[in-house]
Amino acid sequence: xxxxxxxxxxxxxxxxxxxxxxxxxxxxxxxxxxxxxxxxxxxxxxxxxxxxxxxxxxxxxxxxxxxxxxxxxxxxxxxxxxxxxxxxxxxxxxxxxxxxxxxxxxxxxxxxxxxxxxxxxxxxxxxxxxxxxxxxxxxxxxxxxxxxxxxxxxxxxxxxxxxxxxxxxxxxxxxxxxxxxxxxxxxxxxxxxxxxxxxxxxxxxxxxxxxxxxxxxxxxxxxxxxxxxxxxxxxxxxxxxxxxxxxxxxxxxxxxxxxxxxxxxxxxxxxxxxxxxxxxxxxxxxxxxxxxxxx
Amino acid sequence: xxxxxxxxxxxxxxxxxxxxxxxxxxxxxxxxxxxxxxxxxxxxxxxxxxxxxxxxxxxxxxxxxxxxxxxxxxxxxxxxxxxxxxxxxxxxxxxxxxxxxxxxxxxxxxxxxxxxxxxxxxxxxxxxxxxxxxxxxxxxxxxxxxxxxxxxxxxxxxxxxxxxxxxxxxxxxxxxxxxxxxxxxxxxxxxxxxxxxxxxxxxxxxxxxxxxxxxxxxxxxxxxxxxxxxxxxxxxxxxxxxxxxxxxxxxxxxxxxxxxxxxxxxxxxxxxxxxxxxxxxxxxxxxxxxxxxxxxxxxxxxxxxxx
Numbered sequence: 176x177x178x179x180x181x182x183x184x185x186x187x188x189x190x191x192x193x194x195x196x197x198x199x200x201x202x203x204x205x206x207x208x209x210x211x212x213x214x215x216x217x218x219x220x221x222x223x224x225x226x227x228x229x230x231x232x233x234x235x236x237x238x239x240x241x242x243x244x245x246x247x248x249x250x251x252x253x254x255x256x257x258x259x260x261x262x263x264x265x266x267x268x269x270x271x272x273x274x275x276x277x278x279x280x281x282x283x284x285x286x287x288x289x290x291x292x293x294x295x296x297x298x299x300x301x302x303x304x305x306x307x308x309x310x311x312x313x314x315x316x317x318x319x320x321x322x323x324x325x326x327x328x329x330x331x332x333x334x335x336x337x338x339x340x341x342x343x344x345x346x347x348x349x350x351x352x353x354x355x356x357x358x359x360x361x362x363x364x365x366x367x368x369x370x371x372x373x374x375x376x377x378x379x380x381x382x383x384x385x386x387x388x389x390x391x392x393x394x395x396x397x398x399x400x401x402x403x404x405x406x407x408x409x410x411x412x413x414x415x416x417x418x419x420x421x422x423x424x425x426x427x428x429x430x431x432x433x434x435x436x437x438x439x440x441x442x443x444x445x446x447x448x449x450x451x452x453x454x455x456x457x458x459x460x461x462x463x464x465x466x467x468x469x470x
Numbered sequence: 471x472x473x474x475x476x477x478x479x480x481x482x483x484x485x486x487x488x489x490x491x492x493x494x495x496x497x498x499x500x501x502x503x504x505x506x507x508x509x510x511x512x513x514x515x516x517x518x519x520x521x522x523x524x525x526x527x528x529x530x531x532x533x534x535x536x537x538x539x540x541x542x543x544x545x546x547x548x549x550x551x552x553x554x555x556x557x558x559x560x561x562x563x564x565x566x567x568x569x570x571x572x573x574x575x576x577x578x579x580x581x582x583x584x585x586x587x588x589x590x591x592x593x594x595x596x597x598x599x600x601x602x603x604x605x606x607x608x609x610x611x612x613x614x615x616x617x618x619x620x621x622x623x624x625x626x627x628x629x630x631x632x633x634x635x636x637x638x639x640x641x642x643x644x645x646x647x648x649x650x651x652x653x654x655x656x657x658x659x660x661x662x663x664x665x666x667x668x669x670x671x672x673x674x675x676x677x678x679x680x681x682x683x684x685x686x687x688x689x690x691x692x693x694x695x696x697x698x699x700x701x702x703x704x705x706x707x708x709x710x711x712x713x714x715x716x717x718x719x720x721x722x723x724x725x726x727x728x729x730x731x732x733x734x735x736x737x738x739x740x741x742x743x744x745x746x747x748x749x750x751x752x753x754x755x756x757x758x759x760x761x762x763x764x765x766x767x768x769x770x771x772x773x774x775x776x777x
Contacts, residue, residue: 295492315751319510342506352763403597453595
């Protein structure tokens with residue numbers, strides 16, 4: 176190897192390490208912080224590796240019984256009721272996101288296939304309408320949706336969030352699946368159609384099995400989108416009957432009276448599921464993108 | 471999503487008539503979208519044409535376009551518009567540069583790049599507000615790790631109050647945004663890079679093409695549609711940014727991070743002026759829609775030439 180090639184390789188290694196540090200460093204720093212108590216967090220310089228590692232923050236959130244270290248003396252702060260309601264909030268988040276994912280898959284598969292293959296009056300108009308709706312900023316419809324949910328009696332229920340999230344995730348998944356379906360040669364379906372299969376039958380028996388990776392990617396987008404949503408979670412929920420994890424976490428994070436340590440442990444518990452989800456589904460997500468972006 | 475508001479030609483009709491099937495199949499989607507977008511928009515329009523302040527609950531006179539006029543002429547609107555445009559420009563540049571640069575690295579062989587291809591999914595998977603909480607702690611002026619690192623390296627003589635400085639606070643939003651959304655851009659660029667035929671690079675190598683000219687004349691043209699798509703997505707993202715502000719800066723310090731969506735939020739929930747808030751929200755919607763349509767026009771002519 177000549178010097179130029181060696182320099183090139185070395186540069187690659189340096190860039191790679193910096194990139195990895197930027198990607199993972201913040202997460203590691205959060206995890207490290209979650210194993211410290213407030214009194215250790217408030218030291219200068221900060222302890223990148225905890226000197227007195229403790230599981231008490233996690234213990235407190237999961238058992239909801241204050242460990243001995245959580246007396247006012249040692250933390251100097253009051254522990255927050257909000258952070259302690261993390262587990263019910265995570266439950267709400269999971270129920271809402273899973274239902275949205277399922278409903279979204281059914282609705283968007285049906286519509287995407289129709290737009291990908293069929294010609295009918297009003298096709299372009301309705302398609303444009305659905306896609307354009309995604310461009311409406313959430314803040315623009317916040318008050319009206321609040322009033323709408325109030326009138327429907329859905330305020331502070333998971334159903335309100337499910338309805339809104341389905342509407343906000345559908346245009347993207349529908350567009351994505353439409354592109355995805357479009358890549359399969361129509362000849363395969365034509366054979367089934369000639370054999371007397373209905374359009375619906377062709378979709379469910381032929382296209383859906385073939386498009387499984389695309390459907391998995393679409394499911395992942397719908398789930399992540401719902402799990403992440405904050406604005407409507409903030410407006411449409413009042414109590415733990417419907418508050419989601421982002422709402423609870425933000426409430427703890429911007430309140431200076433809350434134990435930081437407790438808030439970080441709650442945050443770690445909330446980011447583990449989506450990170451695992453992403454790693455498990457990674458091949459579908461990247462394959463889905465390759466399928467749609469690279470024609 | 472927004473790249474093609476117009477459809478290409480559909481496949482010809484099959485032998486048997488479709489009947490109502492097309493309409494039935496799109497009905498659920500249409501209904502949900504209409505309920506959650508059309509109704510609220512009409513409602514918001516009605517709100518914006520009336521004086522509607524929650525502290526005066528009984529009087530809602532019709533005021534025509536006065537809420538809009540007051541919004542456009544207000545100093546705060548112009549200022550938040552400017553802040554939004556500046557922020558949007560920074561995240562467009564940041565995210566696209568990150569996407570291209572990082573994807574070039576991810577596309578390399580080797581274990582380090584392989585690890586990075588996994589790690590890149592992590593920030594993407596973390597919800598925006600949660601990422602914002604992490605960065606709020608990193609940027610913490612007294613106990614944050616960023617100050618400690620910079621001071622340890624010797625770059626800064628004393629700790630900086632990142633979130634409390636009107637010049638730096640907008641940058642903290644940009645950094646957090648790029649950390650969270652840059653990975654998606656990189657994944658999208660990588661997906662595009664992976665379909666560039668290898669023999670193009672080999673041919674360029676044989677012809678004596680250097681690294682830069684290969685990038686300029688082979689890689690970049692292939693990335694072009696993806697970059698334009700990112701341009702659209704990031705523009706919309708910039709104009710509706712709310713979550714990051716809510717967690718990191720609360721619009722401050724001294725309104726330095728008060729962008730349009732935050733301004734609308736404050737108008738509604740702090741000053742309880744529903745009419746003006748709705749008018750403002752309408753303006754934001756019109757701006758994003760207008761920009762998106764311009765881009766779509768841009769994209770479709772682009773596709774015409776590239777294909």
